Amino acid sequence: MRKRVEDTHDLTENLRKKSVDLNKKACLITNLRGTEQEKDLTLPTNCQGFGRIHHFRLTPKDSRWMPDPLPMLPANKYLNIPQSEVVHTQVFQLAACNFHCWYCFVDHNLLSANPKYSSFVTAKELLGYMLEEEVGSSIIDLSGGQPDIVPEYVLWFLQAREEMGLEKKYFVWTDDNLSTDSLWRYLSRKEIEYMVETPGFARVGCLKGFDPESFAFNTGADKQMFDQQIDLLSDLVETGFDQYGYITLTALNLENLENKISGLFDEIQERVHPNFPLRIIPLQIFHFNANKGRYIHRAEENQYKVIEVWKDELNRRFSKSELKTPITEVSLKR
Numbered sequence: 001m002r003k004r005v006e007d008t009h010d011l012t013e014n015l016r017k018k019s020v021d022l023n024k025k026a027c028l029i030t031n032l033r034g035t036e037q038e039k040d041l042t043l044p045t046n047c048q049g050f051g052r053i054h055h056f057r058l059t060p061k062d063s064r065w066m067p068d069p070l071p072m073l074p075a076n077k078y079l080n081i082p083q084s085e086v087v088h089t090q091v092f093q094l095a096a097c098n099f100h101c102w103y104c105f106v107d108h109n110l111l112s113a114n115p116k117y118s119s120f121v122t123a124k125e126l127l128g129y130m131l132e133e134e135v136g137s138s139i140i141d142l143s144g145g146q147p148d149i150v151p152e153y154v155l156w157f158l159q160a161r162e163e164m165g166l167e168k169k170y171f172v173w174t175d176d177n178l179s180t181d182s183l184w185r186y187l188s189r190k191e192i193e194y195m196v197e198t199p200g201f202a203r204v205g206c207l208k209g210f211d212p213e214s215f216a217f218n219t220g221a222d223k224q225m226f227d228q229q230i231d232l233l234s235d236l237v238e239t240g241f242d243q244y245g246y247i248t249l250t251a252l253n254l255e256n257l258e259n260k261i262s263g264l265f266d267e268i269q270e271r272v273h274p275n276f277p278l279r280i281i282p283l284q285i286f287h288f289n290a291n292k293g294r295y296i297h298r299a300e301e302n303q304y305k306v307i308e309v310w311k312d313e314l315n316r317r318f319s320k321s322e323l324k325t326p327i328t329e330v331s332l333k334r
């Protein structure tokens with residue numbers, strides 16, 4: 001395993017201890033009832049307050065942004081259903097995160113493993129609530145927080161899905177913030193192989209900026225961890241996961257922007273895979289009730305300048321037919 005930047009290591013370990021019960025195979029899951037985040041939801045919470053429905057939209061409402069086929073394209077391919085404009089996804093949130101992004105749509109109270117806003121729940125209980133309540137969504141997003149603080153969270157969920165005979169019914173997706181190698185430290189090789197090989201599961205990792213400075217500005221973490229994000233993406237691809245990427249393009253400093261974006265593409269193509277930029281979707285940052293006290297409007301505005309440079313770089317590096325390839329068909333083979 002590569003050398004780890006220690007900046008958030010102690011915090012990650014501390015959050016992990018508070019967020020997992022290894023004996024009961026339970027994880028600390030946020031209960032959204034009565035929280036600031038609940039005010040931002042368009043549909044009521046479900047699964048006894050532990051779940052929410054998120055609408056993923058293919059075509060952005062804002063014409064300045066790019067289409068986002070995640071997670072619907074991988075999910076629809078697995079579930080064998082046609083592509084749709086909007087999908088309803090069942091989300092559960094691990095109640096811990098080791099970053100403090102200013103734009104996070106989860107209130108920070110829900111990211112500190114605080115038992116006031118969370119409880120230990122097993123994967124079987126969560127799936128049981130979904131069945132009892134007849135939740136219509138076939139896509140389950142294991143989110144956070146940072147789900148990889150407790151990599152067992154996803155492993156146990158996939159195992160429970162299989163044990164309950166629900167593999168064909170639900171596609172599982174997880175979005176991690178590329179901050180920790182805990183997957184390889186806490187799970188055995190066999191367990192990781194199971195996650196890689198199990199059907200109907202894919203992952204996305206989010207690059208939290210386009211250079212060390214924008215990363216540190218967005219997350220509050222050490223600049224050096226940006227380079228580590230690329231290492232972690234590379235490790236996930238090499239391990240064999242059906243891996244995708246997000247990137248947030250918010251920043252205050254736009255000097256030498258073209259060079260910075262071009263340099264990032266070089267690093268990703270060299271260290272992760274030459275095709276991996278085609279599997280990365282920029283995430284548009286929005287204002288919510290939960291982030292109102294810490295929102296930085298100038299950085300939000302800047303993301304629209306950065307995305308233009310991102311699109312130019314894609315067009316420079318890939319042919320028209322490569323750019324049209326469905327994201328699920330972008331090969332990561334070596």
Ligand code: SF4
Nearest residue numbers: 097099101104145177
């Ligand atoms: S990594 Fe994700 S969950 Fe954590 S603070 Fe940032 S946006 Fe929020």
